[in-house]
Ligand SMILES: Nc1ncnc2c1ncn2[C@@H]1O[C@H](COP(=O)(O)OP(=O)(O)O)[C@@H](O)[C@H]1O
């Protein structure tokens with residue numbers, strides 16, 4: 001994949017987010033750089049509290065960054081002390097659509113689905129009134145729903161159906177980037193796979209970029225092009241999904257071990273607790289739970305090393321790094 005063929009849709013450059021809290025400052029995101037190119041699916045994976053949703057909110061212009069820069073389609077949407085005006089966002093918002101964990105939060109409980117689906121067409125003047133119904137019908141077809149949902153209220157649909165409606169509406173504006181923040185974790189296990197299959201098919205058909213937030217590394221290994229692993233606000237490793245088994249960071253490896261131990265598909269197999277986000281360690285954030293850490297890891301800031309083919313990791317214990325060749 002070359003830069004010439006695939007322009008960047010989203011660029012995060014050394015993004016930091018700090019929240020003032022009683023007793024100090026909480027660092028939710030600590031110097032994160034990610035690029036998502038046209039047509040590419042990038043998954044951000046990590047435990048609860050590692051800063052995934054904070055990244056999403058900054059990218060969607062809901063919150064400003066504390067440090068660093070975020071660009072969407074080359075346009076800066078957030079840098080310290082500066083956010084886009086409402087009008088500027090209005091233009092860009094169309095390009096970045098969100099699908100969040102809980103679909104019922106996206107639809108007003110008193111609004112019929114039909115009105116919810118018409119909103120983007122009206123707001124952005126996407127087509128004439130006469131064309132609207134057939135466009136909406138086509139969108140519903142793409143998410144495998146029929147038009148009977150249009151007369152219903154949100155509570156009359158299942159969680160899976162409602163999430164399909166939210167996805168259909170997000171697609172109405174043909175976004176350049178679809179951000180999905182744990183879109184299946186509030187749904188019944190039985191429908192989670194269906195929604196993932198649907199998103200997989202849509203991303204192939206639509207050719208849009210996708211930023212997919214998940215805590216399920218194994219699932220993302222099959223779904224994404226690239227995987228970014230976060231721990232306590234930091235990227236610890238980034239690699240092509242096809243090379244997941246070649247992960248080098250002890251945290252990624254621990255996640256993989258957890259996944260491939262049948263019946264232990266959660267992260268509790270890791271020993272120890274993450275340090276509180278109020279005390280960001282000077283060295284490696286994973287130090288306190290790492291099976292191979294030494295005292296140097298605690299004190300020394302860990303540089304990101306390149307392992308070729310877009311694989312990078314921040315671990316002092318992994319020696320065989322290779323310089324990037326361009
Ligand atoms: N508005 C806020 N004020 C203070 N702390 C916050 C706020 N939003 C998130 N945090 C904290 O930032 C960290 C990252 O949270 P979040 O981005 O929601 O993680 P994730 O989505 O990975 O579970 C957590 O420690 C969380 O408690």
Ligand SMILES: [Mg+2]
Pocket residue numbers: 052053054
């Ligand atoms: Mg979250």
